[in-house]
Amino acid sequence: MAEFWAAVVAFYTGTFGVPVRVLTIIVVASLVRLVLQLVIRRVVNRVISGVKKRQNVEDTAALQASPVAAMRIVQRTRAFGGVLSSTVTTVVVLVSLVLIVSAIDPNATGAFSLITAALGAGLGFGAQNVVRDVLNGLFIVTEDQLGVGDVVDLGQATGVVEAVGIRVTTVRDVNGTLWYVRNGEILRVGNMSQGWARVILDLAIPYDADIDAVKERMLQTGIEMRSDGKWKRLMMEQPEIWGIESISADAIVLRLVVKTRTGAKDDVARELRARVKRTLDAMGIRVPALGVAAGGAAKVGGSDDTPVIPGVVKPQATPRPPTTGGKK
Structure with missing residues (x-):
């Protein structure tokens, strides 16, 4: 050795x-x-x-x-x-x-x-x-x-x-x-992935519209969406109407908010916009012209959403983690 x-x-x-x-x-x-x-x-x-x-x-x-x-x-x-x-x-x-x-x-x-x-x-x-x-x-x-x-x-x-x-x-x-x-x-x-996220939907409606009726129907639309099994697990709390955000000569901007899970913010926002649009159609309410409503809504601070107006180009969506093809 x-x-x-x-x-x-x-x-x-x-x-x-x-x-x-x-x-x-x-x-x-x-x-x-x-x-x-x-x-x-x-x-x-x-x-x-x-x-x-x-x-x-x-x-x-x-x-x-x-x-x-x-x-x-x-x-x-x-x-x-x-x-x-x-x-x-x-x-x-x-x-x-x-x-x-x-x-x-x-x-x-x-x-x-x-x-x-x-x-x-x-x-x-x-x-x-x-x-x-x-x-x-x-x-x-x-x-x-x-x-x-x-x-x-x-x-x-x-x-x-x-x-x-x-x-x-x-x-x-x-x-x-x-x-x-x-x-x-x-x-x-x-x-944007810690805790929770918030969908903020600003809706411009005509000045002479029944504000209380619109607020009630918007809130009801959000609550009905949360009662849907597909969306209930993604919406952490009941939607809320925060009230009037701005007033102009021809338009009033109402704000609807809902707390969501971080990865579901954009999906919830898109579905909520579609449902609110159908609710407005059912009420016979037509939103003001682009230039008029946008002028009043431009003063709204803290929102990640623009008023629901036909022809408005939405900003790019928040990126989300990939749901397929990622790490398992």
């Missing part, structure tokens, strides 16, 4: 010792990275599978109708797993490089210290943005500001979060464009 280990030592210190040591370091580093990545992936999958099992669903998209905490666990776990995987890769690569340099030239330790000091000084100036990106990315994930699958407004881009890396967060907008946003440049996060 002693002869065997003596032969191994002689092999590593012989003519081909340096290449062999370098190769060994690379192989070991690759195996360590692979094992850690598998562990991280396994833990993430087990957490997600546990949440799905408790909620009795098979697809993550089905969690939209489940308690908010379950969806947040899945999204946060995926985001944290992505950041942790990137961190592991970075650490393994850096440690491997140090070991390879030491294997090539054992006397390079002193020189390497000087190089490290120089690199540290360089990080303080040239690479400070990279350090800021990394630190900000860690804070974003640990504070649960966003997660994979969230619909967010980052200022630079608005869309569905597809990945959260150690330096960059990728967001897919409603047009399908994939945006790469540096974590250090994210100064604010508007998360």
Whole structure:
């Protein structure tokens, strides 16, 4: 046995010792990275599978109708797993490089210290943005500001979060464009997937219309929609009439609101508009002309909806997490 280990030592210190040591370091580093990545992936999958099992669903998209905490666990776990995987890769690569340099030239330790000091000084100036990106990315994930699958407004881009890396967060907008946003440049996060959302429907009606009758029928239309089994699980509360939002010479703007689940806001809004339109037709009410009503409604603040007026071009819909083809 002693002869065997003596032969191994002689092999590593012989003519081909340096290449062999370098190769060994690379192989070991690759195996360590692979094992850690598998562990991280396994833990993430087990957490997600546990949440799905408790909620009795098979697809993550089905969690939209489940308690908010379950969806947040899945999204946060995926985001944290992505950041942790990137961190592991970075650490393994850096440690491997140090070991390879030491294997090539054992006397390079002193020189390497000087190089490290120089690199540290360089990080303080040239690479400070990279350090800021990394630190900000860690804070974003640990504070649960966003997660994979969230619909967010980052200022630079608005869309569905597809990945959260150690330096960059990728967001897919409603047009399908994939945006790469540096974590250090994210100064604010508007998360539209946490808690609940609200549909705000502003309706412009003629000035001489019976306001009380219209308000009653609008509210009744919303309540009837919520009693429908298809929409009941998506509308968290009964619709409310907030009253008159603005008045002009020819139009009065009424506001109807309803609290919904985050992933169902646009679907509920579209269906509610269609039902309100049919209600107005049944009442024989014609909305004012575009120019007249829009002038009064333009003063309405805080609404994500324009008055229900024929010919109005609606703004782009809020992007939603994909319901098919996504992560299971």
